Amino acid sequence: MGIHAVSVMLEALNRDAQHATIAKFIQNELDAEREKVALLHQQGSQQAELLREQGAQQFELLRHQQAAAGGSTRMHRPETLKIDISKYRGVQEDSLLRWFVELDDAIRARRIDDGDMQVAFAQSNLAGRAKTWALGLKLHDPYAFGSLEVFKSRLRQTFEPPRAEFRARTELLKLKQGKRDVHAYAQHIRHLTSCISSNPVDEHTLVSVFMQGLADGPVKTHLFRLELDSLEQAISIAEQEDFSLRQARASSTSYRQPRRYDNGGPEPMELCYVESEKARSTGSRSCRDATDVKRHDTTLASVVLLVQCLATLGVVTVHP
Numbered sequence: 001m002g003i004h005a006v007s008v009m010l011e012a013l014n015r016d017a018q019h020a021t022i023a024k025f026i027q028n029e030l031d032a033e034r035e036k037v038a039l040l041h042q043q044g045s046q047q048a049e050l051l052r053e054q055g056a057q058q059f060e061l062l063r064h065q066q067a068a069a070g071g072s073t074r075m076h077r078p079e080t081l082k083i084d085i086s087k088y089r090g091v092q093e094d095s096l097l098r099w100f101v102e103l104d105d106a107i108r109a110r111r112i113d114d115g116d117m118q119v120a121f122a123q124s125n126l127a128g129r130a131k132t133w134a135l136g137l138k139l140h141d142p143y144a145f146g147s148l149e150v151f152k153s154r155l156r157q158t159f160e161p162p163r164a165e166f167r168a169r170t171e172l173l174k175l176k177q178g179k180r181d182v183h184a185y186a187q188h189i190r191h192l193t194s195c196i197s198s199n200p201v202d203e204h205t206l207v208s209v210f211m212q213g214l215a216d217g218p219v220k221t222h223l224f225r226l227e228l229d230s231l232e233q234a235i236s237i238a239e240q241e242d243f244s245l246r247q248a249r250a251s252s253t254s255y256r257q258p259r260r261y262d263n264g265g266p267e268p269m270e271l272c273y274v275e276s277e278k279a280r281s282t283g284s285r286s287c288r289d290a291t292d293v294k295r296h297d298t299t300l301a302s303v304v305l306l307v308q309c310l311a312t313l314g315v316v317t318v319h320p
Contacts, residue, residue, distance in 0.1 A: 081109040089128035090159045097194055100152060107148075118148040133158060168195035177215045182242040185213065186235040193231070206231040214238065218245055 085102040112118050123134050137144040145151040172192040177185040207228050214220040219241045228234045
């Protein structure tokens with residue numbers, strides 16, 4: 001119904017009827033709007049409740065996912081192993097290369113992946129001159145050690161003896177076993193080989209040096225009968241052969257229980273015991289004879305001295 005139609009209807013009514021009609025119309029419109037608002041409020045409440053339930057479900061799902069992820073992380077997280085290494089002091093007795101090996105093993109066991117943490121861990125295992133040197137560089141330049149490789153390089157340049165690889169190569173080529181056992185000789189060759197890193201010696205040369213340096217004996221003879229491809233193979237065979245020889249010597253010189261004989265038969269004579277008793281008796285007799293001769297010489301000298309004294313006093317006369 002348009003505005004013109006409403007005006008025509010109101011003109012036909014008196015003033016009070018018009019007011020009543022207008023009031024009723026307004027009331028109807030207000031009721032209709034209230035119903036719409038109530039319906040919208042109800043729908044909004046339902047939507048809000050639905051959204052709240054969906055949010056709670058999403059939260060629970062996310063919490064379960066995080067818990068599962070955390071459990072799997074704790075389950076599959078690799079274990080770390082705390083390994084203590086020796087302190088490097090920067091003196092001649094300390095081997096820098098061996099300290100580097102210990103450092104790398106400890107870093108891998110502790111699973112230290114950050115470069116700064118690796119450098120800090122390496123610095124914490126310095127002592128003496130080496131620690132003073134590292135702290136001095138850090139005070140001068142806080143970023144002196146950009147990585148672990150830079151730290152190793154500068155430490156090697158400072159504390160490694162000059163021309164260390166040349167010295168190690170020279171000592172390796174003229175190395176001999178001497179009075180050492182095979183294991184100590186092999187360990188020395190391993191150490192010298194590890195000191196040559198920039199231009200390492202090939203395996204066949206190492207095998208030749210090891211075999212030539214061995215002391216003459218069954219071990220060396222046995223190795224020269226074989227075709228060896230690596231130093232470790234030669235060392236392993238040499239140590240096994242040396243161990244077998246030492247075991248054979250030990251078993252040959254060990255105590256052997258004497259054989260038992262029946263009581264009815266004659267007991268065999270131990271010739272070695274008879275010979276030892278004979279030698280002991282002969283030695284005792286010779287010692288007694290020597291003692292008697294010495295005593296006789298002492299008595300004769302005393303008699304001669306007494307006669308000389310009496311002749312000096314004129315008591316006796318000595319004829320030539």
